[in-house]
């Protein structure tokens with residue numbers, strides 16, 4: 241697979257302040273859009289196709305939508321893990337399933353499993369990252385399961401008991417899907433690299449990519465990076481074998497040392513670009529929002545809302561600053577990397593979920609996902625219920641994949 245990656249990045253990225261953008265965009269759409277139409281700037285709105293291409297699907301709002309059924313449910317998709325299976329574990333309300341992301345000024349197409357599978361026929365896709373990557377991959381498996389059977393073939397690659405790595409295969413489409421578990425992306429040693437405990441301190445080697453993914457991705461056609469949640473833990477950062485910083489983690493991690501987070505993405509992007517035969521499309525899913533209220537995760541906090549935030553409520557969103565800081569680091573590093581990648585004929589693209597996720601305190605498992613830490617049931621305001629808001633990330637992904645493939649001269 242070879243892509244001619246010139247001219248791929250016509251969409252503008254998020255500006256620094258993601259929380260002002262919806263307002264700016266709203267004003268721009270309502271006030272400026274008709275004006276621009278009148279002036280008829282051909283380079284912006286030359287054709288319908290052009291218009292769709294220019295639309296930023298990540299700026300929008302959650303609108304009420306009444307599908308007959310969600311794409312799938314806990315009966316039609318047998319692959320939902322208990323951690324995300326909110327309906328099975330008693331979530332009583334359904335309003336959170338009746339919302340769709342509506343970008344300002346264009347439509348986000350519905351996910352079409354048949355089309356998706358045709359696009360990836362004979363190809364391979366790897367999610368790289370933490371449980372957020374797992375959460376999105378599980379959503380994708382359920383979405384695809386409506387059109388083509390996917391088999392868990394993990395034991396062909398690793399021990400089936402290894403709950404972190406999973407491999408799937410669709411015999412009908414010769415499509416391979418996997419998650420390469422690597423929450424930090426870089427090399428790590430020390431306590432609790434896999435456990436769910438937040439106590440143990442870990443050492444991150446910021447200039448070394450983690451072999452869990454770096455040694456495996458060269459032949460993949462699609463790479464999707466999604467990680468960040470583990471950077472809240474106690475960490476010591478190394479570069480060139482020397483300690484360069486760290487953090488104690490802690491409660492409300494406003495003073496989180498984000499240096500390691502930034503470096504982990506830098507190192508990862510560099511690694512991809514230096515792979516000799518890698519020709520795949522690379523996507524970065526930005527930081528996902530969490531929503532503990534009435535206390536932190538270890539202080540009895542929960543997320544028991546059944547509606548998205550209103551604009552006013554979102555003003556008081558207590559993780560806003562941190563989310564914005566992490567998002568900005570990702571986007572800045574990504575932009576730099578994308579320029580380099582483009583020179584090398586590689587396609588890097590962004591799946592910018594931060595803003596959309598920040599508005600959905602209602603879409604987490606809360607008490608309705610089955611997960612325990614030291615025998616204590618975890619209230620989960622970090623991951624996302626399946627089905628639910630996270631299916632939108634795959635609508636974004638599908639849209640961006642089609643766009644990338646259609647824009648490149650060589651067919652995939």
Ligand SMILES: *[C@@H]1O[C@H](CO)[C@@H](O)[C@H](O)[C@H]1NC(C)=O
Nearest residue numbers: 313314315327328329330331
């Ligand atoms: C699906 O969820 C319902 C509860 O809403 C439950 O009764 C049913 O057993 C679940 N089905 C499966 C296959 O888990």
Ligand SMILES: *[C@@H]1O[C@H](CO)[C@@H](O)[C@H](O)[C@H]1NC(C)=O
Nearest residue numbers: 350351352353354355356358
């Ligand atoms: C999905 O795409 C296929 C192939 O293009 C088409 O036949 C089908 O009608 C689409 N399904 C939906 C629900 O749009």
Ligand SMILES: *[C@@H]1O[C@H](CO)[C@@H](O)[C@H](O)[C@H]1NC(C)=O
Nearest residue numbers: 361362363364413414415416
């Ligand atoms: C399946 O896809 C792989 C690439 O992922 C390719 O090497 C192989 O030839 C394909 N097999 C068939 C039967 O098409």
Ligand SMILES: *[C@@H]1O[C@H](CO)[C@@H](O)[C@H](O)[C@H]1NC(C)=O
Nearest residue numbers: 533534540541542543544545
């Ligand atoms: C949500 O949780 C808070 C804190 O535990 C509680 O005071 C409130 O009544 C709950 N709201 C609903 C709708 O259950």
